[in-house]
Amino acid sequence: MGNDQLIEGVFSGNPRSIARAISLVESNAPGSAEMMKAIYARTGKAFVIGITGSPGAGKSSLVDKLAIFYRDQGEKVGILCVDPSSPFSGGAILGDRIRMSALGVDKNVFIRSMATRGNLGGLARATVDAVAILDAAGYEKIIVETVGVGQDEVEIVKTADASVVVLVPGMGDDIQAIKAGIMEIGDIFVINKADRDGVLRTQKELEALLSLAHRPDLWNPPIVKTVATENKGIEELAAAIAQYAAFISDRPESSQDRRISIARWRITELFRERLLREALAEDSTGEKLENLAREVAEKRRDPYSAVDELVKNTEK
């Protein structure tokens, strides 16, 4: 399939073309940069929802139910699930198949796990590109679900139009650590599994922390209680998201700095990948890297002087 044909397929919403285009950006394939230029020209219509929180918070169920809610309202919904996986061996993804069966085969719901493909991958960059592909393909709501709460995931969630942070009652003694990382990215907070003990305590703690934070845009992040597995609170969550969407669309200037930060980060990420790719594209560099990796592994050399060697090699 040629690139033009693939791009046309994406624009017409063909799921196979979309899947293929996402695979190209995931593997940073030759031609993917050119493809993305064409695709970016058609973006800007979708509303992107980032959903994060700790493992065990029930994010998958919540995302699935929210997707079904939007679909039932006649919208096309894309779901991208960002899975931390091994940087060395490629890692396996279980999620897709399990969840596809739950959501059913539905042409208005596209679901895909994003994985890294080795050192050159750039998971965050690939995910943001996949969002653009779904946007250009006519998906109206795009939900980006991140499994972890690592740096990459935080970066990804921050590029969403609305960020939802999912907690569960009784997170225990790590709650301070979690909150430190995610408090500032949440536009909406969800306490899922709200039929469990400790909801009130979690809510009070969260309210206390939220009262300390002051957002430059003066948005007051709401707390929504859900029991995703029983479909409870999903409508309220959708309403909170809609409210936030209205809030930001009334005040484009308030998010200007944030959008510039995101753009700077994205350009820098792409630039970094490009520089590395070009440097490693030279045959001699690839071979040099292998030899240096062996020397460092055997402690015959430190990684910093190995890089000096690579730089010397590139500059020749």
Next chain:
Amino acid sequence: MGNDQLIEGVFSGNPRSIARAISLVESNAPGSAEMMKAIYARTGKAFVIGITGSPGAGKSSLVDKLAIFYRDQGEKVGILCVDPSSPFSGGAILGDRIRMSALGVDKNVFIRSMATRGNLGGLARATVDAVAILDAAGYEKIIVETVGVGQDEVEIVKTADASVVVLVPGMGDDIQAIKAGIMEIGDIFVINKADRDGVLRTQKELEALLSLAHRPDLWNPPIVKTVATENKGIEELAAAIAQYAAFISDRPESSQDRRISIARWRITELFRERLLREALAEDSTGEKLENLAREVAEKRRDPYSAVDELVKNTEK
């Protein structure tokens, strides 16, 4: 303080010098690469333990108790806590102060949170460098605790000599997703909070998953049950770690491929940072980046053609 004096301070185990050296690698300060070359020459004696698992699993308590166990045996222990924090604003770290007070001021225990410092940070690289600093400073056990289960954290944990994955009973419906990411990195599994309901079920699930995995090195990862807050199972955990340490030291060849993979990843990360830093060091590139970020934020340009512009600028 000059670089030589700082390096001497690290070698003599001065905590202030160690802290300063770690700050230099965190901020990727000028001179830090030279410093690290000197430091790497003195590494290789420490045993590095990576501890990961989901937020709420009680990792902090477990790490603290394990550190106290080693300290009481007369060893010097370094703890590095990797905190996901905002890539845009720097993020705040609560952990250190809270935990310092718990562990007390003890010259044989060094504790430090690692945070990112903007786009150029390289959290994984900085953490691995901090491990080397503690190693060169004479810490015998270095525990790297990661809060998240993101890609960066997985990368960091994989560079440890032994990786401990912490679970808690009743993780709920995301357990598949967690396990997919962490199963392959765990040398030892801990079920913490083992006084809670559901221990047996979690253990059975874990055993089932472990029986499916087959490690090339034929190590059979043990499952240790702990109640870290009550200091239960800590000795058993230390014994399991010691057993694994003996296992790998008897079979250096079995981990050769893994060590080369790690070395390749580390060199590539450093090389990528170096290329970006050198490219952005040119005044005109920094200014260009700001303008391009604005254009992308305002959707007047796509990020890929912005990078083309940057590359053109660098090549001039």
